[in-house]
Amino acid sequence: MSEYVLELKNIAKRFGGVEVLHGVSFGLRPGEVHALLGENGAGKSTLIKVITGIHQPDGGEIFLNDKQVHFDDPLQARLAGIAAIYQELSLCPDLNVAENIFLGRQPTTVGGSINWRKLYSEADRLLTSLGVHLDLKAKARSLSIAQMQSVEIARAFSLNARILIMDEPTSSLTLKEVAELFGLVRRLRDEGTAIIFISHRLEELFEVADRVTVLRDGSYVDTRLVKDVTRDDLVRLMVGRTISNLFPKQDVKPGEIALKVEHLSLAGIFEDINFELHKGEILGMAGLVGAGRTDVARAIFGVVPPTSGTIQIEGRQVEIKSPQQAISLGLAYVPEDRQLHGLIPAMNITSNISLPILKEYARRGWLQDKAERSAAFSAARQMEVRANSIWQLARTLSGGNQQKVVLAKWLSTKPRILILDEPTRGIDVGTKAAVHALMSNLAAEGIAILMISSELPEVLGMSDRILVMHEGQMTALFSRAEATQEKIISAATQTIKTVRAL
Amino acid sequence: MTVKTPTASRSNLLLTLTRYREFGIILIIIILAVIVTLRAPVFLTLGNFRDILLDISILVIVALAQTMVILTHGIDLSVGSVIGLVAMMVAFTIKANPTIPLVVVVLLGMALGAILGSFNGLIIAIGKVPPIIATLGTLSIYRGMIFLYSKGYWIPPFQLPDTFKLLSKGTFLGIPHIIIFAIVVAILVYYFLNYTRTGRDIYAVGSNPDAAQYVGIRKQRIIFLVYVLTGIAAGLAGVLWASRFESSQTNTALGFELQTVAASIVGGVSISGGVGTVPGVLLGALLLGMINNSVTLVRISPFWEQAAQGLLILIAVVSDILIMRRVQRNKSK
Numbered sequence: 001m002s003e004y005v006l007e008l009k010n011i012a013k014r015f016g017g018v019e020v021l022h023g024v025s026f027g028l029r030p031g032e033v034h035a036l037l038g039e040n041g042a043g044k045s046t047l048i049k050v051i052t053g054i055h056q057p058d059g060g061e062i063f064l065n066d067k068q069v070h071f072d073d074p075l076q077a078r079l080a081g082i083a084a085i086y087q088e089l090s091l092c093p094d095l096n097v098a099e100n101i102f103l104g105r106q107p108t109t110v111g112g113s114i115n116w117r118k119l120y121s122e123a124d125r126l127l128t129s130l131g132v133h134l135d136l137k138a139k140a141r142s143l144s145i146a147q148m149q150s151v152e153i154a155r156a157f158s159l160n161a162r163i164l165i166m167d168e169p170t171s172s173l174t175l176k177e178v179a180e181l182f183g184l185v186r187r188l189r190d191e192g193t194a195i196i197f198i199s200h201r202l203e204e205l206f207e208v209a210d211r212v213t214v215l216r217d218g219s220y221v222d223t224r225l226v227k228d229v230t231r232d233d234l235v236r237l238m239v240g241r242t243i244s245n246l247f248p249k250q251d252v253k254p255g256e257i258a259l260k261v262e263h264l265s266l267a268g269i270f271e272d273i274n275f276e277l278h279k280g281e282i283l284g285m286a287g288l289v290g291a292g293r294t295d296v297a298r299a300i301f302g303v304v305p306p307t308s309g310t311i312q313i314e315g316r317q318v319e320i321k322s323p324q325q326a327i328s329l330g331l332a333y334v335p336e337d338r339q340l341h342g343l344i345p346a347m348n349i350t351s352n353i354s355l356p357i358l359k360e361y362a363r364r365g366w367l368q369d370k371a372e373r374s375a376a377f378s379a380a381r382q383m384e385v386r387a388n389s390i391w392q393l394a395r396t397l398s399g400g401n402q403q404k405v406v407l408a409k410w411l412s413t414k415p416r417i418l419i420l421d422e423p424t425r426g427i428d429v430g431t432k433a434a435v436h437a438l439m440s441n442l443a444a445e446g447i448a449i450l451m452i453s454s455e456l457p458e459v460l461g462m463s464d465r466i467l468v469m470h471e472g473q474m475t476a477l478f479s480r481a482e483a484t485q486e487k488i489i490s491a492a493t494q495t496i497k498t499v500r501a502l
Numbered sequence: 503m504t505v506k507t508p509t510a511s512r513s514n515l516l517l518t519l520t521r522y523r524e525f526g527i528i529l530i531i532i533i534l535a536v537i538v539t540l541r542a543p544v545f546l547t548l549g550n551f552r553d554i555l556l557d558i559s560i561l562v563i564v565a566l567a568q569t570m571v572i573l574t575h576g577i578d579l580s581v582g583s584v585i586g587l588v589a590m591m592v593a594f595t596i597k598a599n600p601t602i603p604l605v606v607v608v609l610l611g612m613a614l615g616a617i618l619g620s621f622n623g624l625i626i627a628i629g630k631v632p633p634i635i636a637t638l639g640t641l642s643i644y645r646g647m648i649f650l651y652s653k654g655y656w657i658p659p660f661q662l663p664d665t666f667k668l669l670s671k672g673t674f675l676g677i678p679h680i681i682i683f684a685i686v687v688a689i690l691v692y693y694f695l696n697y698t699r700t701g702r703d704i705y706a707v708g709s710n711p712d713a714a715q716y717v718g719i720r721k722q723r724i725i726f727l728v729y730v731l732t733g734i735a736a737g738l739a740g741v742l743w744a745s746r747f748e749s750s751q752t753n754t755a756l757g758f759e760l761q762t763v764a765a766s767i768v769g770g771v772s773i774s775g776g777v778g779t780v781p782g783v784l785l786g787a788l789l790l791g792m793i794n795n796s797v798t799l800v801r802i803s804p805f806w807e808q809a810a811q812g813l814l815i816l817i818a819v820v821s822d823i824l825i826m827r828r829v830q831r832n833k834s835k
């Protein structure tokens with residue numbers, strides 16, 4: 001008997017002619033949380049999908065409890081006791097919450113009919129144990145990304161698997177939900193479940209993982225005990241160099257007002273939002289996931305116009321009714337959800353990037369291919385998009401690289417006001433530093449930036465001023481000097497009345 | 503306050519009603535019924551209603567199967583040809599063996615349909631040919647096979663035994679058999695889609711094929727299955743068709759596939775998959791039946807009949823979309 005429940009030996013995987021995993025080996029012990037770490041496109045998700053039978057390896061062997069196995073499809077892996085949460089959201093939008101949790105294995109009566117009552121009560125029990133409250137009958141389509149992620153977690157936990165794989169499960173969760181999740185993860189680990197955990201947030205890894213395996217460019221680098229490594233060690237293993245300055249914020253003297261929002265409300269969603277955004281300024285929007293920050297951004301961008309209040313752009317009052325109008329006014333909005341709003345999955349990188357600026361490449365209705373290509377190429381390089389070529393379909397990019405393409409796409413519109421919604425979610429440390437440097441440069445060029453972020457270090461590190469929201473209300477506005485982690489957290493969790501009373 | 507309560511509860515009732523996808527189409531059915539009755543009072547008689555049900559029974563059977571295909575984001579354009587081919591083969595068989603038991607005839611028709619359907623299923627699920635192309639191909643192939651099989655002959659009514667005609671014409675407790683067939687199929691499909699895992703898998707595959715695959719649903723099998731089931735339904739429809747129209751011709755059910763698709767779509771089934779209900783499709787078929795029926799009743803010139811039908815279907819679909827959009831907007835307010 002080896003010490004591993006799951007062992008991979010020399011796994012290779014090719015897509016088309018390109019090899020993305022080069023002989024990766026990996027051993028998972030029972031009762032451990034094993035983190036998988038690597039830059040965007042390093043091959044983490046691909047390795048996971050080889051384990052769960054979505055992809056078949058082109059070389060190497062997989063052993064489950066010392067027996068060699070070969071999974072032709074995910075069902076075989078599931079029956080062998082492997083459960084997974086994938087990086088891309090995998091819910092059926094037209095089915096409801098409860099059914100999505102039990103998709104493909106709904107509880108049945110003795111007669112073989114689906115036992116809907118049991119399905120709902122089990123789903124309720126599961127979500128409660130995760131500390132999540134959702135309408136079980138709501139269609140998955142209507143959920144926020146954080147809620148979708150919770151449903152996927154509930155689905156994976158409901159399998160009582162011996163091996164649980166989680167590919168960036170926390171990217172959209174609130175701190176509280178993450179804490180609940182980690183509590184459950186530890187409990188499962190103590191009961192002997194082996195867990196593979198992927199995250200780009202290194203602090204999470206230190207909090208929950210026992211061992212960590214690092215991949216770089218599809219190759220195995222090293223496996224270490226988490227308690228024996230430092231953050232810098234991990235970064236060096238991942239990117240092969242040290243990254244010093246994570247928040248390279250330059251001091252920019254704010255210019256005139258670019259965007260002014262007064263008493264902005266969307267009935268039932270958020271109310272009475274007031275702020276000014278100056279040229280060259282980065283205004284951070286902090287708050288818990290679900291505080292209504294994205295809704296404010298979408299209202300300003302004309303996706304769902306506000307029900308009352310006014311918006312001024314460069315001193316002129318405007319009524320923005322559609323995103324097209326917003327774009328023509330010099331706004332750009334990088335949405336938080338790249339799968340639903342950011343990318344056309346079936347188009348290649350070039351077309352995705354040039355989508356909002358196609359007009360510029362058209363002469364009398366015909367596209368000027370070459371110009372389009374070179375512009376896309378330089379935008380992709382600026383964002384360090386890692387792909388086989390700029391013709392690769394967006395759908396087949398790694399999660400973090402999809403995010404970079406979305407950023408590149410909107411930056412190519414050369415906006416005067418840029419709204420970024422969770423700009424570095426799912427992006428590795430190296431690129432994160434690059435994105436931050438880019439933001440800082442854009443601000444220095446006089447672009448006004450509104451940055452929504454749930455990562456406090458990012459908000460504190462990058463913002464000139466910080467607006468905090470809680471449950472649809474604006475609860476505080478801090479300058480860079482007065483903002484602290486504690487002040488933001490308290491404003492993000494307390495109601496407006498208490499904050500005002502203070 | 504006492505004054506307020508009844509209005510509140512009434513608007514609540516209206517609100518719950520609008521939650522159902524079928525709300526819009528029911529409204530349209532009522533409006534159409536009122537308009538047609540004003541011009542031709544016979545419309546609102548039990549006899550006429552019975553005629554409509556008789557007319558749509560076969561449509562209901564095949565449209566429900568078509569719905570399962572559309573739920574997976576597919577389409578089966580070959581159903582009309584399958585009906586025609588099965589009707590022809592069954593009619594020839596009965597002509598040769600008039601004493602053959604009806605049960606055997608029905609089973610034979612369904613088995614033939616299953617074979618034709620599984621051929622569709624194979625090219626789509628295994629061969630990965632887009633459904634619209636695959637079934638457009640088999641539409642012609644199966645129709646061509648009718649000519650090859652019958653050598654251009656047709657089976658006129660007098661060559662079919664009365665027992666066979668009674669398969670659809672006979673009544674049970676006053677209800678024509680053919681309507682009972684449709685009701686049974688509707689109940690079976692309803693149960694299958696709502697109370698079996700395979701039924702739910704159909705929705706999952708249509709709603710998000712990757713997600714379905716990730717949770718271990720065998721996508722290809724589900725896709726294969728819906729085409730086989732549609733073949734079986736079309737096979738049954740072929741037998742009933744021969745019995746109801748007491749004959750079989752080379753152009754039997756020509757173009758019928760479009761009606762089955764129309765009934766599904768009018769009934770709220772989403773062409774992009776994952777959305778649709780059995781009650782909705784039943785209403786869709788009913789609305790189509792009413793439209794056909796009223797076009798005859800108000801005596802539109804035969805030249806205009808088809809155009810009028812098409813126009814009415816378009817109006818129905820568009821107003822349904824408008825009504826549902828209204829409802830959505832009110833809800834979000």
Ligand SMILES: Nc1ncnc2c1ncn2[C@@H]1O[C@H](COP(=O)(O)OP(=O)(O)OP(=O)(O)O)[C@@H](O)[C@H]1O
Nearest residue numbers: 015020040041042043044045046396397398399400
């Ligand atoms: N279906 C596919 N076809 C072609 N290339 C693919 C496909 N899936 C993944 N790749 C490529 O394989 C490489 C590894 O991708 P993978 O998704 O495993 O990265 P990752 O480590 O999970 O990155 P991230 O942190 O961004 O999620 C990438 O270069 C990606 O472009």
Ligand SMILES: [Mg+2]
Nearest residue numbers: 045087398399
């Ligand atoms: Mg990944």
